Amino acid sequence: MMQPNIPETGQPRVVIVGGGFGGIHLAKKLRHAPVQVVLLDRNNYHLFQPLLYQVSTAGLEPDSIAFPLRGIFGRQKNFHFRMAEVIGVRPAENVLETGIGDIRYDHLVIATGSNTNFFGNKLIEEHGIGMKSLIEAVQIRNYVVKQFEESLLMADEAEIKAKLTFVVVGGGPTGVEMAGAISELRKYILPKDYPELPLHCMDIYLVEMGPRLLPAMSNYSSEKAQEGCERLGVKVLLNTAVKDYDGQTLLLGNDQRIATKSLIWAAGVKGVPVKGLPADIILPNGRILVNEQCQVKGYTNIFAIGDIAQMTNDPRFPKGYPMVAPVAIQQGNLVSENIPRLIKGQALQSFHYTDKGSLATIGRNKAVAEVGKMKLSGRFAWLIWMVVHLMSLLGFRNKMVVLINWFYRYLTFDRGTRIIIKRGAANIVKLRQSVLTEPEIVGR
Amino acid sequence: MMQPNIPETGQPRVVIVGGGFGGIHLAKKLRHAPVQVVLLDRNNYHLFQPLLYQVSTAGLEPDSIAFPLRGIFGRQKNFHFRMAEVIGVRPAENVLETGIGDIRYDHLVIATGSNTNFFGNKLIEEHGIGMKSLIEAVQIRNYVVKQFEESLLMADEAEIKAKLTFVVVGGGPTGVEMAGAISELRKYILPKDYPELPLHCMDIYLVEMGPRLLPAMSNYSSEKAQEGCERLGVKVLLNTAVKDYDGQTLLLGNDQRIATKSLIWAAGVKGVPVKGLPADIILPNGRILVNEQCQVKGYTNIFAIGDIAQMTNDPRFPKGYPMVAPVAIQQGNLVSENIPRLIKGQALQSFHYTDKGSLATIGRNKAVAEVGKMKLSGRFAWLIWMVVHLMSLLGFRNKMVVLINWFYRYLTFDRGTRIIIKRGAANIVKLRQSVLTEPEIVGR
Known part of the structure; x- marks a missing residue:
């Protein structure tokens, strides 16, 4: 048919x-x-x-x-x-x-x-959170905001701490950006939206197996990134492997244990x-x-x-x-x-890669950029990061909407989209009468 | 706990x-x-x-x-x-x-x-589509775009027609606005995105039980709304009740049958x-x-x-x-x-309603507005409609994002957000480990 x-x-x-x-x-x-x-x-x-x-x-x-x-x-x-x-x-x-x-x-x-890539670790794959698709990102947003809402309903501080502790695994650009963004949620949103939840209840860890963050960039950028993360209150753990995770407690290579409900996997x-x-x-x-x-x-x-x-x-x-x-x-x-x-029937051409440089942002006014031999950090690198990302984004409408969100966030320290879109009971079943099947992800 | x-x-x-x-x-x-x-x-x-x-x-x-x-x-x-x-x-x-x-x-x-309100009609409740929550609206969007995508995969024109025919029930503001918006999808998006699908394959009906659209407004507004809908190609059926619907065929009060996979219920x-x-x-x-x-x-x-x-x-x-x-x-x-x-311990005050007027939009440059004894239609009413809605929208960020979307749409005839966000297999299960339960809607 x-x-x-x-x-x-x-x-x-x-x-x-x-x-x-x-x-x-x-x-x-x-x-x-x-x-x-x-x-x-x-x-x-x-x-x-x-x-x-x-x-x-x-x-x-x-x-x-x-x-x-x-x-x-x-x-x-x-x-x-x-x-x-x-x-x-x-x-x-x-x-x-x-x-x-x-x-x-x-x-x-x-x-x-x-x-x-969970590198074959089934337990982490089961309990950790990946982020490669749009729906995964929306689900993580729902989840993060829910952690805040639910923490208000707990009496036991240890329970609250486990709920509000986020561990990001992987010190590449995605891990650094994610850890930075979560710590900005703590810094700017937590005190405003949840004054009942003391800041010390929320910990953010960034765990990297190697000796430095952003291993694909220079030592200078690694140091600046680490400095930026730590200034935002992120606990950076280097030379640290992840051994095991059951959804409650993370076991690190040095046998340290961290009670956390949220392990975000950005390690590969x-x-x-x-x-x-x-x-x-x-x-x-x-x-x-x-x-x-x-x-x-x-x-x-x-x-x-x-x-x-x-x-x-x-x-x-x-x-x-x-x-x-x-x-x-x-x-x-x-x-x-x-x-x-x-x-x-002509001869094919070969690939020659032009490396245009690398970028990573940590947060507000904080980024690192390397273009050729030039190494930048701080506000100017952050501006470069924004311009490059805006230019690469497809479509005028999207560019404008992103720009407004960034302006708004910069000026107000607010995050406009902290809403939880729940799955609705009503339409979801009947709208399933669809020919195109639900995604079955090849290779997963 | x-x-x-x-x-x-x-x-x-x-x-x-x-x-x-x-x-x-x-x-x-x-x-x-x-x-x-x-x-x-x-x-x-x-x-x-x-x-x-x-x-x-x-x-x-x-x-x-x-x-x-x-x-x-x-x-x-x-x-x-x-x-x-x-x-x-x-x-x-x-x-x-x-x-x-x-x-x-x-x-x-x-x-x-x-x-x-499905007025107790279980079949329509089962097969029709309501729209009162954000997730329902997103699901409808996914669904509508999917109908277009799937129509490309069909060989039989009758099958395509049933897939692309949308019936909106209810001639109030929501029904009029919905029918108008769907017909603008047909007018501006269908020929551009799906040149393989001829326009005549897509029908939009607006079914109203009473003798006129927008029954809460004046006859003048009703006529203007009907005129606007029909100019956009909406088939307006007045004095027409909905008898039955099995998800495939809609049976009307006059025994007319419409083959449609999509019944949008805005009747109350x-x-x-x-x-x-x-x-x-x-x-x-x-x-x-x-x-x-x-x-x-x-x-x-x-x-x-x-x-x-x-x-x-x-x-x-x-x-x-x-x-x-x-x-x-x-x-x-x-x-x-x-x-x-x-x-x-003071005496309570009584309610006195100040009626500020009514508004309904049909589409681009088309709306009706009644303020006091003043009745407006066309582009000026449409501007009023936009200003009133923008002002009532909470938050500067939301106002700006909506404004940009409207500008963009007005200038380009494009709709930027015609994307299908599918439920992902990966995270949804593990992120369910939540204390706040899924919505159980009281009174449904």
């Missing part, structure tokens, strides 16, 4: 799986190429992941970091979008299996991105591969081995870009490129040239 | 149930009164219901019409908020039963508002009373009988205001006041004077 209904135009069909940074840049660049472009995503929007943590800490509304995919490609004639879950690929037949039926391709580009991501590819080209971190031309190892007409692609042609990145937007965008651009070359 | 933890201050305690227009105005006005104010709501935000339909038609983000209740009362010393579901009342003991435990009161104010609301009050003071429409001083019939220290209160002291409104925000606000103000008077 259900079918993808993609017309055959006679042009070679390029199927792109995933509407992240890589996928949308590739699809856009192909707009004048003599190909049919089919983009698939399980969601109908492009998600600006770098600001997810602000949604989960009540700083931004979820809609402002999501942009409808159809809106991006409104005028692109050779473009088709289908909202679909990808189940697997049959490379021998050039067929992609999806939740809405099989889709034939001439060229396939896997741009499925990454997901939270892994690729989300597509089933049907040979196991030997998929690494333990879920990434797919590609050559310098972004072709999946062993295939001519299957490409992979962004977080999911493992390419080791650059001595600066012997373990593969970092899982960040600029890599995905640049690889998308490369593939948008390589596919037409492949069709014309 | 869990307890409301509300301190006893020695002052008389006023417990207000419901953070709608009535409840928050009352609580604010009591800030200098010699009482302790306790506000309860199942949500932690005040919801601006008049703009719910814009959330459900992808015009506004949900967060922009919700304002955190604690943010309103940040500096009010005699104020306490608890997020709680009310279970019932024991008037003889002056005790309110809630999901977080019993709460003692000296004065109780019921401001629980109203909910969708009913009060949401609190259990424990005598049955004979609760009307079939769920409203509680009150005297002219807003006291619940038979009680001195229990009040009811807004949608939930049935007061018939005004010959203009023999069936009780309309269920609109101005009534709730004015009754809240009255009770804020009557409770201190009651405490001091």
Whole structure:
């Protein structure tokens, strides 16, 4: 009954799986190429992941970091979008299996991105909280605000402390940003909204296995980030592994125990591969081995870009490129040239990564930025961080809404979206009568 | 284990149930009164219901019409908020039963508002879609966008038509606004986002039992509203009852059948009373009988205001006041004077309703407005409608975000928030480990 209904135009069909940074840049660049472009995503929007943590800490509304995919490609004639879950690929037949039926391709580009990596620790996966999707961020926001509301109903201070103690695991940019944002909730929102809850009841820990925060940046940035976190009251634990967590008590590598109901896991991501590819080209971190031309190892007409692609042609990145937007965008651009070359029988081009620098923010007026040899911290780095993020956000409406939220927050110290949107009993059942199935996340 | 933890201050305690227009105005006005104010709501935000339909038609983000209740009362010393579901009342003991435990009161104010009224029709209640809460509006938005996405996957035109046909029941302001907004989706979004779906596949019906739309307004406004709806392509069916609906086919009173998967019910609301009050003071429409001083019939220290209160002291409104925000606000103000008077042993004041006029919008540049004897329609009425709604919206941030969305939509004909936020599999289970229970809606 259900079918993808993609017309055959006679042009070679390029199927792109995933509407992240890589996928949308590739699809856009192909707009004048003599190909049919089919983009698939399980969601109908492009998600600006770098600001997810602000949604989960009540700083931004979820809609402002999501942009409808159809809106991006409104005028692109050779473009088709289908909202679909990808189940697997049959490379021998050039067929992609999806939740809405099989889709034939001439060229396939896997741009499925990454997901939270719990490194096989089942207990932490069960009790810890990941944050890679919009609904996860909204759920975390609901959850965090609920912890405050519920703490008011407790009599025992130990119980309150466990409820208000947040542990963020992972000292990369996401972990630092998340810990900073939670401690700003404590500093600016707790005393105002919950004067009955004393500040000392709320602890925020940032746990990092290695010897410093932001390990991908310079020592200078690591120190500045740690300084910034500690000034906000975050307890930074370095050289500290996480051993176990049962939802109540966190056990650290040094046998320290922390009573906490909330463990936020920002310690790593892994690729989300597509089933049907040979196991030997998929690494333990879920990434797919590609050559310098972004072709999946062993295939001519299957490409992979962004977080999911493992390419080791650059001595600066012997373990593969970092899982960040600029890599995905640049690889998308490369593939948008390589596919037409492949069709014309020309030699493919190789990938050369231009590192544009790194950024991380800790909080109000606090950020670190490294561009080339330049290292910045403080208010100026924070301004750079904001400008870069605003520019990368898709859509004028989203840019304006985010800007207003930031202005408002800067001037008032308030967070406007600290609301709990509960699941409603009423409509949810009847609205389920839907053809598109609930998300079944491939590779999870 | 869990307890409301509300301190006893020695002052008389006023417990207000419901953070709608009535409840928050009352609580604010009591800030200098010699009482302790306790506000309860199942949500932690005040919801601006008049703009719910814009959330459900992808015009506004949900967060922009919700304002955190604690943010309103940040500096009010005699104020306490608890997020709680009310279970019932024991008037003889002056005790309110809630999901977080019993709460003692000296004065109780019921401001629980109203909910969708299906008038006892179980089939329609099961298959139709109501819209009174934020999550319902978000679910409708998800649902509407999903209908478009799924229509692309169908081969049979009859099937597509049933999927894209929307029937709105009820010709009041909500029904008119909803039908207008859906037809603007058809006019501006369908051709741009879904060029493969021909316009004629999508029908929008507005079904009203009475002889005209907007029955509470003048004939002039009714005609203008009908004209505006029809110009947008809405099929307006007057004098038409709804007999039956099985989720596939709608049967009308004139035996006409409409194949539709989407019946949006805006035909009425009913009060949401609190259990424990005598049955004979609760009307079939769920409203509680009150005297002219807003006291619940038979009680001195229990009040009811807004949608939930049935007061018939005004010959203009023999069936009780309309269920609109101005009534709730004015009754809240009255009770804020009557409770201190009651405490001091003074005579209570009676309610006199100041009708400030009525408004309804149909779409872009189309609205009707009646203020006193003045009747307006068209672009000027539409501007009034926007100004009044912006002014009534709580919070600077929300006002700005709504304004930007309106500007953006006006200039681009686009709707920025047409995204489907799916329930995620990952976090939802573990984040359920919560003390506050899922909503159990009293009176439903």
